[in-house]
Amino acid sequence: MSQTASSPNADPTGDGVPPHRYTPALAQQLELAWQARWEAEGTFATPNPVGRLSEGFERVAHLPKAFVMDMFPYPSGAGLHVGHPLGYLGTDVTSRFLRMDGHNVLHPMGYDAFGLPAEQFAVQTGQHPRVTTEANITAIRAQLRRLGLDYDQRRTFATIDPGYYKWTQWIFLQIFGSWFDDRAGRARPIEELVAELGAGTRTPAPGTNPSGRPWTELDDVERQKVVDAHRLAYLHQAPVNWCPGLGTVLSNEEVTADGRSERGNFPVFRRPLTQWMMRITAYADRLLDDLDRLDWSDSLKLMQRNWIGRSTGARIGFSCGSETVEVFTTRPDTLFGATYMVLAPEHPLVATLTASAWPDGTDPRWTGGAATPAEAVAEYQRQASRRSDMDRQAEGREKTGVWLGVTAVNPVNGRELPVFIADYVLTGYGTGAIMAVPGEDTRDWEFAEAFGLPVVRTVQPPEDFDGGAYTGPGPMINSANDELSLDGLDKTTAIEKITAWLVAHGSGEATTTYKLRDWLFSRQRYWGEPFPIVYDENDLPIAVPDSMLPVLLPEVDDYSPRTFADDDADSVPVPPLSRAAEWTTVELDLGDGPLTYRRETNTMPNWAGSCWYYLRYLDPGDDARMVDPELEEYWLGPRSEGDVGGVDLYVGGLEHAVLHLLYARFWHKVLHDLGHVSSEEPFRRLINQGYISAHAYTDERGFYVAASEVVEKDGAYFHEGRPVTREYGKMGKSLKNVVTPDEMIGAYGADTFRVYEMSTGPLEQSRPWETKAVVGSQRLLQRIWRVVVDEETGAVRAADVDPAEDTLRALHRTIAGVRDGLGTLRFNIAIARITELTNHLTSAYGATSPVPRSVVEPLTLLVAPLAPHIAEELWSRLGHDDSLAWHQFPVADERWLVEDTVEVAVQVNGKVRAQVTVPADSDAQALEAAARKDERIAGYLDGATVRRVVAVPGRLVNFVLG
RNA sequence: GCGGGAGUGGUGUAACGGCAGCCACGCCAGACUUAGGAUCUGGUGCCUUCGGGCGUGCGGGUUCGAAUCCCGCCUCCCGCACCA
Incomplete structure (x- = not known):
């Protein structure tokens, strides 16, 4: 090898550079040569224990394994800047170190290639997204290869490869083909549910059987609908986040707090639509609890905890006329302090409860200025639907609402509570209704202030408390009826006691709610995985048999979903695949002879492909299985009793904290429940690499100038002789401060770039x-x-x-x-x-x-x-x-790590006054003696009283003088 | 507003509760050079009357001893944001 890269530096100018110096030119020359040799010799081919990639395993069979990987990139046309490889270099250094330190190391890389940018480019140019995506992959692969990364190239793939998305579709069918057994706390095959329903050992879950008739009396279609409603992947008509500007619906996670699309920043509207959902909420407890078993940063775990948002409390029924309004509260102990109720404006009972007229003497603040409750409600609902999505943030926290004209009864004391609607109560959380306790809840206090509602304190505030709502600890007060008194109790005891009372009176029960919503899984896009689903003549979804996978993306003339004016809330989604007429209708024999079926024309969201790619690295060429269980066991399986298993080191950006990382954990747990993987979690250890930012510069007009052309002089910055202002931000085109690895490799070589970074x-x-x-x-x-x-x-x-x-x-x-x-x-x-x-x-x-x-x-x-x-x-x-x-x-x-002699600091009153050299194994006494012999120390000690001597062998001596 | 993280030379950073600032950039000086934006060597926290003094965001505390642990405050970054 040395022959190929040892030619001396040309020195035509005689500029004094020694002929065999390690110059950038030499670095580049030998880097290319070594990269070629690694590739030719398959240096980084990692042997599997079994199967077609197992050659050479005997060499490593005795070693521990280490699976090290990065969050794979989306192959953008812009290529990589110097910030991107930071994590890749981190795993590469780790992977190379672990390999040399006696591990069988798996360090693969792939490409997350379905997605919006390629599709948008295709829409603009008419170029098939596959063409541009594959070109981008080729370019990025070349960039990464030039960095000398030690990937096993045999294991590389992209999520758009039919051989990959075949198994993405297969996993979808596994999820579609299962239900969550609450009693067992895990997913089970749907056939087992059908069997149990048939045997009468189980009845349909609440809300899955609209007719309410027993299973035995249902016809086939009705039964199928009941079963479908149990599935982990299910069709659901519900309000979705419809984004006309993008022409697609979005998951909750993809919508920003101010009601706009995370990508593109278009307005998002809530509208009802039938879409595929994933029942991730069934796994809320396990996703939450298993965080404790992961080696992730506390901040990341906290983000997931907050996102799942589990809170425990009670569900309490308040009767209101002939109806019962259910509320959720984490503070049932404050029930005696409830003085009014609030429903979300979208609450289903609003129309039923609304009174026909205002009672005499209604507070004008409660009516919204309307002549009747119905008018007030209609107007408020209209405003709320707009406000909640458009500019809730700008509205601040000023409390608004209207009275329905009715009251409900507090079950614990019979108090009449006026019922309002207000947008500070959210329809999606809890039951969408609250009991308002202004004495102990800040938001309720603010509303009560604005609407002139009474306050009853049920927690004794401290004497010096002069605020509004008191949310701190204290003994209960004003909380007793004929049967029950909470007075004097602390919060925890009071919650137990009131909950027991509510249960005994049939007015409530202890319960848990989550912020986490089910995952909206349909997208009205072209460039994604087609669903392996067809619909029969009853519009019931049928799984495409495994043998017919993959369902390939059809060719279409127009890749764009129909998009609309940003603010056209009433528009209806039209997916691109619905235009592929000869594809959407298909004749299949699914056991009942050839019949005509209609294909699902939505595609899966971008996250699908990244939910399980780590499994496919184990053998991306396996056409018979998603993953060989033996390989999964070897590379990902638990190492000991109670271990969750998973990838040993996963490195990626914090931006995936609650999307990718939550979805992937969910899929993995389903696959675990169904027996396809032995590990309980996908990523045992996770590191969020930092970001690389860069300075950017603006001229006097405020425009960015090329950062590479800015020069510094005496602490000020100049571009073409004119002063510019320095800023600091993410590296990117818009700030004109991009530096690419290619530039750095050109100037210094890949090794220098690696070491610097x-x-x-x-x-x-x-x-x-x-x-x-x-x-x-x-x-x-x-x-x-x-x-x-x-x-x-x-x-x-x-x-x-x-x-x-x-x-x-x-x-x-x-x-x-x-x-x-x-x-x-x-x-x-x-x-x-x-x-x-x-x-x-x-x-x-x-x-x-x-x-x-x-x-x-x-x-x-x-x-x-x-x-x-x-x-x-x-x-x-x-x-x-x-x-x-x-x-x-x-x-x-x-x-050679232990020294014969050590230099020890000698302190007087904690200040270092001298150094003495002593044998390394000197004990405290010897140390003190040596210190006392030092002239300077002797000077300090002379005539002073030594109150105490602290001597730490190998470290220091401290004389404390009195 | 709530939650989390972080504040150390001009800069990036380092320091089992034990000598603050390893290593590097920059800067200063020197060497080699026609030349230096190459390379090499040395210096570089601040103040100093050259004895020393002061220094890890600010103020307290624990300790023989605190950048490190505890309490309060300030600033910055990140996440969530009316979650009952």
Whole structure:
């Protein structure tokens, strides 16, 4: 190998650069050569224990496995900037380190390629999205390959490959083909539900059997509808987030707090529509509880916890005329303080409850200025539907609402509570109705203030409390009826007691609610996975048999869904696939002879493909199975009793905290319940890599100027001689501050780029990009090169000479430090230790003296995970034929980590006053004695009273004077 | 508003409760050079009367000893945002 990359630097100008210096040109030359060799030799082919990728497994069979991966990229046409590879480099360094440190490492990469940008580009140009997507993938693959990443290329795939989305569809059918058994707390095949319903050992779940007649009396279609309503993937007519500007519906997660699309920032409207839903709410408890078993950051877990939003409390019924209004509350203990009720404007009982006329003497604040309750309600509902989606934020928290003209009865004391509608109560949470306790709830207090409603305090505030609602702890007051008194109790006890009373009187029960909603799974788009679903003559959904998968995306003339004016709330979705007339109608024999069916024309959301791709890396070519259970067990299975299993290290951005990461966990748990995977979680350990930001500059008009052309002078910044203002933000086209890896590789080589990017901080830390600092990493690699190769002659300087003791100590300290840094993803520490050793060798051995082989060989291996090309080249020049990728990583020798003597600080009253050198194993007494002998210390102690002496062996001595 | 995280030289950062600032950028000086935006060597927290003093956002506390632990405050970043 060394022959291919050892040609001396051309020196036509005689500019004094030594002919064998590690220059950018040489770096590039040897990087390309090593990348070619790795590929030709299949250096990074990871053997599976069984199957078609198992060649060479015997070599690693005895080793522990490590599955390391990144969140795969979406192949955008813009290519990568220097921020993108940060995580990829982190996993690459880790993967290379673990491989050298005795692991069978799986480090794959793929492409998340369905999605909106390719489709929008296709809509504009008429180019098939597959063409542009595949071109983008090719370009990004080339960029990544040039970084020297150690992917097993045999395992690469894209979510748009029919051989992949066949199994995405298969998993959909698994989810469609199952239901969640609440008693067992897990998913089971739907056939088992049918059997239990037929056997009478189970009755339909609440809300699944609209007719209410027994199962045995239902006809086939009715039965099918009951069964369908139990499925984990089910059709549901419900208000959805319809985005006319995008021509599609969106999941709750894709809608921002101010009611706009996360992508494109178009207005989003709530409108009823029949769509596919995924019953992720069935898994809310497991998704929440199992977070405790994951090695994820606390902040990320917290984001998922908040998103799932479990709260425990009680459901309480308030009778209102002939109806009962159910509310959810986390504070049933405050029931005696309820003085009014509020329903969400969209609450289904609003129309029924609304009175025909205002009673005499109705407070004008309660009527909204309308002549009748019905008019007031209609007008308020109209406003609320607009306001809730358009500009709730701008409205602030000012409380609005109208009275329905009726009262409900507080079950605990018979008090008449006026019933309002107000938009501060949300239809989607709890029951969409609340009991209002202004004394102990800030929002209720504000509403009560605005509407002149009474306040009854049921928790005793502290004496000095002068605020409105009191939400703190305190003894219960004013809370007793003939049968029950909560007075004097604390909150927890009071909740128990009131809940028991409510249950006994049939007025309520303890319950749990979640913020998490079921996952809207239909999109009116072209560039996504088609559903493997057809509809029969009854419009009932039927699974396409596994044998007919994949359901391929048909060709269409027009890729766009029909889009509408941004604010056209009444528009109706028209998916592109509905235009493929010869595709939407299909004749199939599903066991009853050939019949005509209608295909589902929605496609799956972008998240589907990323929900399970980690499983497919195990063998993307397997056409018979989603994943071989034996491979899943080996790479992902639990390692011990109670272990959740999963990918050993997953690195990606925090922007996926509640979308991808929640959906993937959900799918994985379903697959686990159905027996397809042994692991309970997809990602055992997860790291959020930081972002790379960059400075950006605006001229006096406020326009961004190319950051690369800005020069600094005396602390001010100039573009073409004119002063500019420095800002700081995400790297991107609009800020004109993009730096690409290609530019950096062109200027310095991939190894320098890798080392620089890894040296700027721990992987999880966000950091600014600073091109001018990259040269420091270049200098480091140059010095390392110079330690091994004589720059003038090209001769290898390594020789079989014994290193001096201080060099040996430096080496082993470095080994320990580098192992620590690489093992904890603090690559900056590893690089600092390598720099120290290199600087030590440079000053100890100069530019030409022989350098001990026993030091430079380990140094080369230490560098290898970070700068693999230069390390391979040096390793080769040191006389090794094989790649060092599989060579044992150096292990520090304890003997050289302990010093014979140590310098110990001597403090007087906590201030360092002297240093003494003592044998490393000196005990406290010896330490104190040595410290007292020091002249300066003796001076301090002279005439003073030593009250106390703290002597910590190996650390310091502290004299405390009185 | 609620929740979480973070504040250390000009900059990125480092420091088992034990000598604050490893390593690097930048800057200063020097060497080699016709030249330096290459390379190498040295210096570089602040103040100083050269004895030393002061320094980890601010103020308290615990401790022989605090960047580190505790309490309060300030600032910045992130998430959620009327979630009953």
